[in-house]
Amino acid sequence: MNEIAGLDRHERAILVALQQDARLSVQQLAEIVGLSPSPTWRRLKSLEQRGFIRDYVARLDGQRLGLGQTVFCNIVLARHNRPDLEAFEAVVLARPEVLEFYSMTGGADYLLRIVTRSPADYEAFLKEVIFSSPAFQHVNSNFALREIKHTSALPIAEGPGIN
Structure with a gap:
């Protein structure tokens, strides 16, 4: 709607x-x-x-805080039963380095945006969270080279049916 x-x-x-x-x-x-x-x-x-405003937050500089490594992680699961999905989602949700977490269509089941201090920290995350899941099958990781645009502002435009 x-x-x-x-x-x-x-x-x-x-x-x-x-x-x-x-x-x-x-x-x-x-x-x-x-x-x-x-x-x-x-x-x-x-x-x-009415829920149009969810919360008020400060946007911090990850580089200055030592969290300069951004990784986009596509996860494919081997098992899609409810208990495995719920367990996987609960473990990922609990991790503070996961900034965004989406259930996807297409080639991956999930997409995560993760920030870490280093590739070694990302490897530790994979071992602790992703590889330890019994539902896990495959991961494809993409490391961001540089941030070109990052905004949380939604485009609120005038248009048909909008006064």
Whole structure:
């Protein structure tokens, strides 16, 4: 369901502004979206309650924190029964170095985005988490050479059916 069609232009403007700077005060947000603070605050709270805003986070620099190695890991499982899938997902979910985790169609069952300090740390992750799973069959790892674009901002566009 395309719920964005139910958002007015002020609500969409709030979402766009917060993706650029989640630390904006209600007063600053009101100035950006062209409303007074009270209706801006009400719209903001409504967007949070309706689940359009999941949380507010700070985006950190992995390189400066010593986590400069990004690996995209495609996993193929040999066994697809519910207990094995649930056990595999639970183990992967518990690992802090896994930043994104997707169930996939196509040639792989899962895609993971992992950050580590080094290839050796990634190898340890593979041994501890992936290779130890009884459902595991195959892994294909791709190491990022450099980051060209990385954003969490979703494109909130005007379009048909959107006011």
